[in-house]
Amino acid sequence: xxxxxQDPGPLSVPEGAIVSLNCTYSNSAxxxxxxxRQYSRKGPELLMYTYSSGNKEDGRFTAQVDKxxxxxxxxxxxxxxxxxxxxxxxxxxxxxxxxIPTFGRxxxxxxxx
Amino acid sequence: EPEVTQTPSxxxxxxxxxxILRCVPISNHLYFYWYRQIxxxxxxxxxxxxxxxxxxxxxxxxxxxxxxxxxGSNFTLKIRSTKLEDSAMYFCASSPKDGFxxxxxxxxxxxxxxxx
Numbered sequence: 001x002x003x004x005x006q007d008p009g010p011l012s013v014p015e016g017a018i019v020s021l022n023c024t025y026s027n028s029a030x031x032x033x034x035x036x037r038q039y040s041r042k043g044p045e046l047l048m049y050t051y052s053s054g055n056k057e058d059g060r061f062t063a064q065v066d067k068x069x070x071x072x073x074x075x076x077x078x079x080x081x082x083x084x085x086x087x088x089x090x091x092x093x094x095x096x097x098x099x100i101p102t103f104g105r106x107x108x109x110x111x112x113x
Numbered sequence: 114e115p116e117v118t119q120t121p122s123x124x125x126x127x128x129x130x131x132x133i134l135r136c137v138p139i140s141n142h143l144y145f146y147w148y149r150q151i152x153x154x155x156x157x158x159x160x161x162x163x164x165x166x167x168x169x170x171x172x173x174x175x176x177x178x179x180x181x182x183x184x185g186s187n188f189t190l191k192i193r194s195t196k197l198e199d200s201a202m203y204f205c206a207s208s209p210k211d212g213f214x215x216x217x218x219x220x221x222x223x224x225x226x227x228x229x
Contacts, residue, residue, distance in 0.1 A: 043220030
């Protein structure tokens, strides 16, 4: 079983839609959960991070972590064409383990006007 | 806004040749990383570097790879004898902190390495 699973998509939505992006993982030692946005031919850009379980909101973005299900989500409200990019989830362990993130494959999101 | 820069943007080399990929991290950052991303696959960690030495490396980072900070600004990744399977996008990243805050990594735009 792969450590971090993420559907590559593409996910195509109309402008203004609520987008849900998800990852599952197998390593219960992961404590830090990150979402990166990667535009074509660019490096990943950190969007949000959460520690352990719970929700975190930043503007139109909400990150959720459900450690009991080993499932994380990123919601984008009022999606815009400029949100079109690949979204990578990443996660790392806390103390006693490596802090180096393990990435998912990324989900390609297309928001059409 | 400060950013990580990488050169060249695209490097084509023949199998067996040595390549050096260059990165200029953000100036007040202390921790440096190299990642690679084979086309269509995940971003994979290669190596982290702090205080002029490797702090962690993955199993990918074998004897063919080396890193160096030759001066106060550049951070380089050298591949001694390239193989076809080294073809990938190579990302440099830097971070002001380590440990639980190492998620705060800033990535460069990448160098696309093509080995023929």
